[in-house]
Amino acid sequence: MSQQLYSYLLAHTREPQVLQELRLETAGLQGGHMQIAPEQGTLLSLLVQLLGVSSAIEVGVFTGYSSLAVALALPPDGRLVAFDRDPVSMEVARRLVALNRDPVSMEVARRYWAKAGVSDKVDGRLGPALEGLQQLLQQEGPGSFDFAFIDADKRGYQAYFELCLQLVKPGGCIAVDNVLFYGKVADAAVNDKATLALRQFNKDLMADERVSFSIVPIGDGMALCRKQ
Template sequence: MSNKTLGLSPQLHDYLTSVSVREPELLTQLREETAKLPMSRMQIAPEQGQFMALLVQLMGAKKALEIGVFTGYSSLAVALALPEDGKLVACDVDKEYTAIARRYWEQAGVAGKIDLHLAPALDTLDRLLEDGQAETFDFAFIDADKRNYANYYEKSLQLVRRGGLIAIDNVLWNGRVADPDETDKRTQAIRDFNQKLYGDDRVMLSLVPIADGVTLALKR
């Protein structure tokens, strides 16, 4: 994983962020706190968070879904971009990391927009579908266990409306997806997932080389 855009020199990456990233103070504080954690590599890049917030605003999204919360940087970025009556359904299983997320959501005044489900994400997605919420979400972000990416994607595709957007993180996997010598299960799962989406005519597709690679799938 990488928390910086692949293919940029450190000097160019610093320049990119210096002239483009307008990170709210709370997001900076959250990113800095997360950087001290053992699993800090799971943190998305600030330019990616800003990009996702821009997409949400461009779409006029009101209802969003997040699969994989960690310490809440992406959910906070999205919630801040949602309107006052917006809602974000967030899925995770880790109470310790999401406790950090909750603290920042409260400080930012967006906790009322976020509905956190502490349960296996596939169970939560199934419950949403059973509750009649198919095709009611505008935006979904997938950033959880890689071997379930295909399953999360299929459920998300049912939950987002036509014209809704699914964003999937880590699709370049720090460059390992392009290395034939990398044969571990997670790398192969992402390769298989990328190939699946390439052939999926249910969506319009763009893989954006920001941070560790983000695929955008627009439901037709």
């Protein structure tokens, strides 16, 4: 997409003021490129509304743009369980948690959840997402959520997907970001670990009859999967 056409797309994307402010603040932080694009946030919001989602999971919060987009679209009694392994080392993260403090990106997320008035809908959990999802499955059981969004470490995608598939009810949706990975998945000369993991994930998804799915070329590519 040309820059001219993308500018047109952005001009015709409804982005709430609070999300725009969060996007601009995140752009100035280390790792700001990890934030989803405004049009992806709009798509997530629309999916939540179209599917009548009342309970959702997010794997990978960063500064909270996607979680905020989802939370704003949830009904008043809706809830989002959002897992994040902060960009700082887990050792630093553990020390901060022990001191009842959040690493920088989660602090930003919580601040904007509060600013948007959705803090009561979002349960932000810091730590390894795999362990968190396993605990959630034990606590609430299979099929207890309507929707899940995965946007975290690429080598963990398959494990996250398997757990989300158990947690989401039949007919529910799992959205997975970065499946086109800057075009690297289509370039045979690129073989870093993250790219290889995403290639395998996409290949497995193609053969997975537990879901119907479509890769939408929005942002860095988003796979939309409906649990059968």
